[in-house]
Amino acid sequence: MERQEAALPPPLRQIPLPPPLPQNPPYLVADSSSHPPPIDHQLLADINNLVSLASGITSAGFNERNTLRGDAARHEASLVMSEYATAAMEEITERTLEKRSKAATSSRTRKAASPRFEFQTRTEDDVLDDGYRWRKYGQKAVKNSTHPRSYYRCAHTTCNVKKQVQRLSEDTGIVVTTYEGVHNHPSEKIMETLSPLLRQIQLLSGFSPDK
DNA sequence: CGCGTTTGACCGGCGC
DNA sequence: GCGCCGGTCAAACGCG
Numbered sequence: 001m002e003r004q005e006a007a008l009p010p011p012l013r014q015i016p017l018p019p020p021l022p023q024n025p026p027y028l029v030a031d032s033s034s035h036p037p038p039i040d041h042q043l044l045a046d047i048n049n050l051v052s053l054a055s056g057i058t059s060a061g062f063n064e065r066n067t068l069r070g071d072a073a074r075h076e077a078s079l080v081m082s083e084y085a086t087a088a089m090e091e092i093t094e095r096t097l098e099k100r101s102k103a104a105t106s107s108r109t110r111k112a113a114s115p116r117f118e119f120q121t122r123t124e125d126d127v128l129d130d131g132y133r134w135r136k137y138g139q140k141a142v143k144n145s146t147h148p149r150s151y152y153r154c155a156h157t158t159c160n161v162k163k164q165v166q167r168l169s170e171d172t173g174i175v176v177t178t179y180e181g182v183h184n185h186p187s188e189k190i191m192e193t194l195s196p197l198l199r200q201i202q203l204l205s206g207f208s209p210d211k
Numbered sequence: 212c213g214c215g216t217t218t219g220a221c222c223g224g225c226g227c
Numbered sequence: 228g229c230g231c232c233g234g235t236c237a238a239a240c241g242c243g
Contacts, residue, residue, distance in 0.1 A: 136216055
């Protein structure tokens with residue numbers, strides 16, 4: 001139970017948005033399912049806002065209530081931080097579930113084992129940055145199409161989500177992406193954005209990373 | 212040298 | 228049963 005009593009936790013910083021927005025944003029052309037395809041920039045922006053908001057509140061809390069010291073101030077701040085972190089997490093969960101339920105039309109049957117989502121984007125990039133790491137495992141020429149279809153699997157070991165990417169032959173500017181399955185782990189990009197916040201919470205709460 | 216991609220073989224479903 | 232076709236495997240390849 002050796003805990004690092006850092007005198008004062010470092011203030012949260014505004015985290016720069018990770019996604020490098022392409023000069024040519026992929027335009028959603030057709031979407032049969034409303035699955036979250038390319039990276040959810042709006043979600044990341046919202047998380048950032050929550051982080052900076054929480055940062056402002058906690059630092060303000062430290063400044064204005066410096067009558068509280070030590071553990072009391074830390075505890076106070078951790079409550080505020082936890083509140084915002086929880087809100088952010090709930091927001092993520094809510095949106096994710098909403099999108100998934102929209103896609104899986106069946107209400108309570110559990111047979112929707114591997115849902116598929118297809119959408120089309122007008123973009124120069126064949127593979128869109130959706131925040132996950134993918135490993136290509138095949139490419140095949142499909143009938144009546146001048147462009148081949150590529151097969152990808154999620155690089156995460158325990159996750160077997162797959163996706164196909166194919167460029168339309170009629171309109172070369174359009175890419176069709178098909179997702180199959182649901183990730184059983186968070187996007188690395190989102191965790192990248194959230195981890196500073198989570199670390200801060202642990203620090204303020206006096207958690208030690210090891211159990 | 213390690214790891215992700217490439218690429219032809221392989222396989223299973225489906226229609227004739 | 229056979230051949231087509233989409234999907235996957237896995238060894239070779241090649242890039243950092």
